[in-house]
Amino acid sequence: MSRAGGPGSGLSNAIVVGGGIGGLACATALARQGVAVTLLEQAPDFSEIGAGLQISPNGLAVLRALGLEAGLKARGAVRGQAVHLCDYAQGAQVARLDLTRLAAEQRYYFVHRADLVDLLRAAAQEANVSFETGAQVASLHPAALPQVQMASGGRRRAELVVSADGIHSVGRVQLNGADKAAFSGQVAWRALIPNDIDHGPEARVTMGPGRHLVSYPLRDGRLINLVAVEERSDWAAEGWHHADNPAHLRRAFAGFGGAAAQMIEAVKEVTLWGLHHHPVAANWQGEGVALLGDAAHPTLPFLAQGANMALEDAWVLADCLRRQPRDAALAAYQAKRITRARRIVKTSEGNAARYHMAPGPLRFAAHSGLRLASKLAPSLMLGAYDWLYGHDVTKA
Numbered sequence: 001m002s003r004a005g006g007p008g009s010g011l012s013n014a015i016v017v018g019g020g021i022g023g024l025a026c027a028t029a030l031a032r033q034g035v036a037v038t039l040l041e042q043a044p045d046f047s048e049i050g051a052g053l054q055i056s057p058n059g060l061a062v063l064r065a066l067g068l069e070a071g072l073k074a075r076g077a078v079r080g081q082a083v084h085l086c087d088y089a090q091g092a093q094v095a096r097l098d099l100t101r102l103a104a105e106q107r108y109y110f111v112h113r114a115d116l117v118d119l120l121r122a123a124a125q126e127a128n129v130s131f132e133t134g135a136q137v138a139s140l141h142p143a144a145l146p147q148v149q150m151a152s153g154g155r156r157r158a159e160l161v162v163s164a165d166g167i168h169s170v171g172r173v174q175l176n177g178a179d180k181a182a183f184s185g186q187v188a189w190r191a192l193i194p195n196d197i198d199h200g201p202e203a204r205v206t207m208g209p210g211r212h213l214v215s216y217p218l219r220d221g222r223l224i225n226l227v228a229v230e231e232r233s234d235w236a237a238e239g240w241h242h243a244d245n246p247a248h249l250r251r252a253f254a255g256f257g258g259a260a261a262q263m264i265e266a267v268k269e270v271t272l273w274g275l276h277h278h279p280v281a282a283n284w285q286g287e288g289v290a291l292l293g294d295a296a297h298p299t300l301p302f303l304a305q306g307a308n309m310a311l312e313d314a315w316v317l318a319d320c321l322r323r324q325p326r327d328a329a330l331a332a333y334q335a336k337r338i339t340r341a342r343r344i345v346k347t348s349e350g351n352a353a354r355y356h357m358a359p360g361p362l363r364f365a366a367h368s369g370l371r372l373a374s375k376l377a378p379s380l381m382l383g384a385y386d387w388l389y390g391h392d393v394t395k396a
Helices: 021-032 057-065 069-074 113-126 170-176 246-252 258-265 306-323 326-355 361-376 378-383
Strands: 013-017 036-041 052-055 082-087 093-098 109-112 130-133 137-141 147-150 155-157 161-163 182-194 202-208 211-218 223-231 242-244 270-277 289-291
Touching: 013 021, 021 036, 021 113, 021 161, 021 306, 052 057, 052 113, 052 211, 052 306, 057 069, 057 306, 069 109, 069 113, 093 361, 093 378, 109 113, 109 211, 109 223, 113 130, 137 170, 161 170, 170 289, 182 246, 202 258, 211 258, 223 246, 223 258, 223 326, 242 246, 246 258, 246 270, 306 326, 361 378
Parallel strands: 013 036, 013 161, 036 130, 082 202, 161 289
Antiparallel strands: 052 109, 082 093, 137 147, 147 155, 182 223, 182 270, 202 211, 211 223, 242 270
16 A cells, blocks of 8 residues: 555554554554554553454455465465354254355455464564554544543654554544443353364354354364354453353353364363444544544454454555545545444344244244255355455455
């Protein structure tokens, strides 16, 4: 990404708050345009936090445009071949979404979050982004020259501040006021286990009454990433760093058989994640401050789009700033992204109900329809996702 193509923002410096996937991608794209970027990360270091991610073709388009697809594969990303929908009792296949039917350039990968962060951090360093870890931001203040108030008491100013600091974003609160997260009635356990069952290069969604299990391989197939979701009435803390007892996971999924039961039995360490609804932010930008990723549009994980949306945001924001003066660019960024973000968030919220159907005529009819469509019209099933996977912000 270069300055060619328009008058550009004329930015000379920027601060990016948050060293996650969106923040690192945005910092890299801006730095490659000649902007002096400082990235502030609250953690003391870039440790191996998190587990698996699914990088769908729309997110991969950004990584490819940044020249990072080869690095993704070199770090052990597994190219996905299919998505299997399975019944919980014995793991029998209900339907198969054949990812090899995607266009040649539309690849799908499973990757460890730490490996993707490492790849993006290396790209940012090569682009001369400055890093500060252990940098806790207390508040952001939009202005002609926006200000970052540090928890330590210091202040920073830059021509642009990008708030890529997740669901507890200080920038989101500044631009929109506080919103009350609503518990979704669902919790998720996350775990990594050795791939001792020869899990192939596909995502499996094992569907049961009021719960489902997602599994896929990581790191050249040596590991399996598990996300187990259960409906419940009691609240669990939001976030995904809350350690839990694997016995709680096993008890919740006691009725699952086949490979799902084997994988759950192999769990030694697990974290619990309370899933919450947040509204898509009404205001993504104002006076030199822009929201990016979960700071703008937190989403439930049932469409595997969190990281992909952050990558899309990063590219579009940098591209708008390449083409227009700052304030016009920020307004254009929100206009280009907000409708798509709302659609993805809404679609994700609806998927859990389709996975969690109780035994009975409705579940039987739904699963029978999926089996039939999978056999007779596999391309039609995949085509239902063209609006999602076929969207390439690097060509827009």
